[in-house]
Every structure is written in structure tokens, then in C-alpha cells.
Amino acid sequence: MIRNRACVCILCAAAAALIAFLMFTPTPATAADPPVSFINDIAPILKENCLACHEPKKKSGKYDLSTYERVMIGGTNGEMVIPGKPDESELYTLMIATEGRRMPPENKGEPVSREKAALVRRWIAEGAKIDAGISPKADLVKELRLRWKPPVPPTVYKFPTVINALAFTPDGQQLVVGGQYELTIWSVADGKLRKRLRTRAERAYGLAFLPSGALAVAGGQPGQEGNVCIYDLAAKPMRVENGVAILDGVSDPKVLLAQLLDSNDSVLCLTLSPDGKKLAAGGCDRAVRVWDVSGGATHAKLEQTIENHADWVLGVRISPDGKYLLTAARDKTAKVWELTTKESLMTFPSHQNIVYDVAVSSDSKTGFSVGADKIIRSWAPGGNGAQIKTGGGHGDEVFKIALSHDGTTLATGSADKTVRLWDSGKLTATKTLTGLTDSVFALAFSPDGKRIAGGSYSGEVRIWNVADGKEQIAFNASPGFTAPASTTPNP
Numbered sequence: 001m002i003r004n005r006a007c008v009c010i011l012c013a014a015a016a017a018l019i020a021f022l023m024f025t026p027t028p029a030t031a032a033d034p035p036v037s038f039i040n041d042i043a044p045i046l047k048e049n050c051l052a053c054h055e056p057k058k059k060s061g062k063y064d065l066s067t068y069e070r071v072m073i074g075g076t077n078g079e080m081v082i083p084g085k086p087d088e089s090e091l092y093t094l095m096i097a098t099e100g101r102r103m104p105p106e107n108k109g110e111p112v113s114r115e116k117a118a119l120v121r122r123w124i125a126e127g128a129k130i131d132a133g134i135s136p137k138a139d140l141v142k143e144l145r146l147r148w149k150p151p152v153p154p155t156v157y158k159f160p161t162v163i164n165a166l167a168f169t170p171d172g173q174q175l176v177v178g179g180q181y182e183l184t185i186w187s188v189a190d191g192k193l194r195k196r197l198r199t200r201a202e203r204a205y206g207l208a209f210l211p212s213g214a215l216a217v218a219g220g221q222p223g224q225e226g227n228v229c230i231y232d233l234a235a236k237p238m239r240v241e242n243g244v245a246i247l248d249g250v251s252d253p254k255v256l257l258a259q260l261l262d263s264n265d266s267v268l269c270l271t272l273s274p275d276g277k278k279l280a281a282g283g284c285d286r287a288v289r290v291w292d293v294s295g296g297a298t299h300a301k302l303e304q305t306i307e308n309h310a311d312w313v314l315g316v317r318i319s320p321d322g323k324y325l326l327t328a329a330r331d332k333t334a335k336v337w338e339l340t341t342k343e344s345l346m347t348f349p350s351h352q353n354i355v356y357d358v359a360v361s362s363d364s365k366t367g368f369s370v371g372a373d374k375i376i377r378s379w380a381p382g383g384n385g386a387q388i389k390t391g392g393g394h395g396d397e398v399f400k401i402a403l404s405h406d407g408t409t410l411a412t413g414s415a416d417k418t419v420r421l422w423d424s425g426k427l428t429a430t431k432t433l434t435g436l437t438d439s440v441f442a443l444a445f446s447p448d449g450k451r452i453a454g455g456s457y458s459g460e461v462r463i464w465n466v467a468d469g470k471e472q473i474a475f476n477a478s479p480g481f482t483a484p485a486s487t488t489p490n491p
């Protein structure tokens with residue numbers, strides 16, 4: 001009897017241990033496993049599952065998870081992490097809670113996966129330590145960004161790239177195109193790929209050559225990162241593959257001359273003032289930043305950060321007289337900021353729909369804007385917001401507007417798959433350039449103003465003569481991509 005009971009007890013204990021083992025350690029740690037790393041293992045879980053509601057601006061339950069220090073200090077109910085005691089630590093217990101106070105709240109997000117929760121458990125069990133070399137006050141999202149390495153762009157594109165930005169090189173011989181985690185540089189004469197420059201940004205949204213010949217690029221990864229970087233396209237390549245020079249714009253300081261901005265979401269537009277002294281960029285954080293670049297790329301100075309819009313800034317230009325900053329935004333307005341007095345000067349409300357881009361006449365007296373209403377509208381940057389002229393004819397949303405260097409011709413790119421040329425004074429359409437088979441997301445005049453390039457949602461580039469509208473060359477700017485034009489582009 002006694003013996004029997006002892007046996008049952010041993011069995012019970014074994015069963016209990018087994019159950020505990022199965023319940024709490026879905027991925028049991030072995031002695032060989034290195035300790036869980038806070039920054040590499042835990043911070044990504046917090047970013048993915050928690051930070052949307054627990055960051056400095058949105059401290060749900062007064063709990064801020066944006067730094068190690070904050071995670072350890074806890075919220076209103078005290079400490080959330082008790083080192084060595086995961087089952088008493090709410091950071092962990094709320095992740096695996098099956099009812100009531102689960103985090104993320106049940107109707108607000110998927111539960112943290114069992115594997116990830118187990119990592120959090122093990123991290124707390126191991127003492128909830130921070131990795132060596134990281135400040136407890138370091139912003140975790142920034143710290144993760146520093147550690148993130150962009151993927152190497154595909155040698156051969158399976159899907160055409162979406163072209164959001166184009167620029168002719170200052171000599172007019174080559175065209176720079178935004179690819180996937182890279183810029184691709186093509187010969188205008190034969191449409192052949194010449195160079196590929198790797199970037200952190202998944203997409204380039206704005207390109208501008210500085211007077212020195214260096215290229216400023218605005219870009220990012222949606223919802224993750226935004227950056228403005230300056231590159232030297234003439235720097236020594238890592239190697240040459242089949243006649244194509246490969247440049248490392250991610251880690252080679254001879255290629256990546258400077259990074260002016262590192263933010264949490266895409267930078268969507270970029271412009272250089274006509275005198276070459278100021279660079280301005282705007283994007284998803286609603287802000288427009290203006291740098292003085294007169295001292296060169298590596299001495300750029302942030303001069304102003306302007307928050308004048310209620311939604312993403314999609315287009316930006318500086319007037320030739322240096323007075324006005326014109327912006328287009330998803331908040332359905334175009335606006336003018338006076339750079340000298342640092343004041344908001346006017347709002348142009350007439351589009352009543354998303355305004356995608358702006359331009360300004362060479363005498364700085366007329367602003368132009370285009371948008372989802374399919375119409376070009378002109379107005380006075382120093383005026384009261386009244387409309388001067390309109391130009392119609394596009395059959396769909398108008399995404400881009402550019403002014404030729406001599407100021408006589410405007411070009412617009414639309415979802416109707418055409419590029420239109422306009423007399424900038426009369427705002428009358430002079431030519432419709434066809435041939436692209438998808439929405440026109442990018443436009444660029446050649447430096448001599450004689451040619452205009454359009455880039456589409458399906459990677460197509462077309463270059464036309466401005467004078468007679470004749471097509472000069474057409475190619476798909478997706479390296480190695482060969483497929484029918486009907487293929488769906490990369491989302």
C-alpha cells in the first residue's frame with residue numbers, strides 16, 4: 001500500500017513535470033542554446049506586436065515599450081518584468097493569456113505566436129538582461145533599424161519594378177531609375193544597363209542631382225523606414241558583372257557620402273532649389289525638412305522642419321527666388337510656406353481631392369498643382385488661394401508635374417498612361433505622349449530640356465523629343481526582366 005502510493009506519487013510528479021514542460025516550454029532550451037538576446041530576439045517581437053499601442057506618444061495602460069529601460073520600469077500596476085520569474089511577469093503572462101487581459105487586446109490583433117512567447121519567457125527566466133553595448137535608453141525601433149541589412153537586389157527581376165522616380169545624369173547621357181533596393185543607371189542612347197547602386201531604401205521616391213554631381217535620393221520602406229541619402233555615382237564599384245558596375249550604397253562610404261535623414265516611414269518627395277543651395281524632402285510623417293546643402297553633401301545642415309499638412313506630403317518644390325516652399329499633400333490641399341519668415345502663407349483648396357505634385361514657374365509668380373481630380377490648376381504662391389487657370393484632358397488621376405528648365409513647358413504624368421506637355425503660360429495642352437502601358441509615376445526632363453522621360457508602374461521607361469513628341473527609346477528598367485507587358489508588377 002505504502003509502496004503503491006509512493007509509486008503513484010512518483011507517477012504524478014512525472015506527469016506534472018511533463019505537463020508543465022509541454023505547457024510552458026514549447027521550444028525547450030538546451031544547454032547549447034545561446035542566451036536569448038534582447039535586441040535581436042525580444043525587441044522585434046515588441047515592435048511587431050506591441051509598439052503600435054505602447055510607444056511614447058500612445059502609452060496604452062501608461063506602458064511604454066520603446067526602450068529597454070521603459071520595458072523594465074513597467075506601467076501603472078508596477079513592474080511588468082521580474083527577472084528570473086517569467087510566470088509572474090505580465091510582459092509574458094499577458095502574451096499567453098487566453099481570456100480577458102490578453103495583449104494585444106483580443107479584438108485588436110493576433111496573439112503573439114507560441115514560439116515567440118516562449119522566447120520572451122526564456123529571456124525573462126535568463127534574467128531579462130540587455131545586450132552588451134546598447135544603452136537602456138536607446139530607442140528600440142532605431143536600434144533595430146541600425147542592425148537591419150537590406151536584401152541584395154535580385155540579379156534578374158522576376159517582376160517589373162514600380163518606377164517612382166527618374167533623373168537624367170547632369171550630362172544627359174544616362175537615366176537613373178528607382179529599382180528594388182537599388183538605383184539602376186541606363187544609357188539613354190541604347191537603353192542598356194550600365195550601373196546598379198544598392199540602397200537601404202526599398203524604393204526611391206525622389207531624385208535630385210546636386211551641383212557637385214552627387215545624387216540626393218529620398219526613399220524608404222513603407223511603414224518601416226524613410227531616408228534621404230547622398231550618393232556618388234562615379235565612385236569605384238565593388239565589381240563589374242557583364243559590363244554592369246555594382247556600387248555599394250549601403251555600406252561603402254565612398255558611395256554613400258551622407259545620410260541626411262533616418263525616419264520611421266517613407267520619404268515620398270524631394271527637390272533641389274533652382275540655385276542648388278537648398279534641398280527639401282517630405283513624406284509620410286507629414287513633415288517637410290529643408291537642408292542647406294551649399295557647403296556640399298557632407299556639410300548639409302538641417303534648417304527647418306515644417307509641419308504644415310494634416311496628411312502625407314506627396315510633392316515639394318522651392319521657388320527660384322528662394323522665397324516659397326510649395327507642397328502637395330494627401331490632405332487634399334497644396335500649401336505655400338514662406339522660407340524666409342518661416343510662416344504658412346496660403347492654402348490652395350480647389351482640388352478637393354488628393355494633391356499629388358506641385359511645380360512653380362521660373363519667375364516664382366505661378367504655382368501649379370495636379371491631383372486625383374485629373375486637372376492641372378494654377379495659382380499665385382503669394383496670393384490668397386484663388387485659382388488662376390485650369391487645364392483638363394487627362395482621363396485619370398495626375399501623379400506628377402515637372403517644368404522644363406527654360407520654364408516654357410510643363411509635363412504631367414497620369415494614371416491614364418500618358419504624358420502630356422503644356423504651354424506653361426497658357427496652361428493649354430500641346431502634346432500627348434503615348435506608348436506607356438501603365439500609370440505614369442515618374443517624369444524627368446533632360447538637362448537641355450530637349451527630351452522628356454516617363455516611367456511607369458510596370459517598369460517601363462520611354463523617352464520622347466519635346467519638340468516633335470517623337471519617341472526616342474523605350475525599355476523596361478527592371479534588370480534582366482523579360483516577360484510580356486501584361487505581367488503584374490511587384491506589389
Ligand code: HEC
Nearest residue numbers: 049050053060061063075076077080090091103104105108
Ligand atoms: C491595439 C493596442 C494594443 C496592443 C497592440 C498591445 N496593447 Fe497592451 N494595452 C493596450 C491598452 C489599451 C492597455 C490598457 C488597458 C488594459 O490594461 O487593458 C494595455 C495595457 C497593457 C499592459 C498593462 C499595463 C498596466 O500598467 O497595467 C501591459 C503589460 C501591456 N499592455 C503589454 C502589452 C504587450 C506586451 C503587448 C504586445 C505583445 C501589447 N501590450 C500590445 C493596448 C494594446
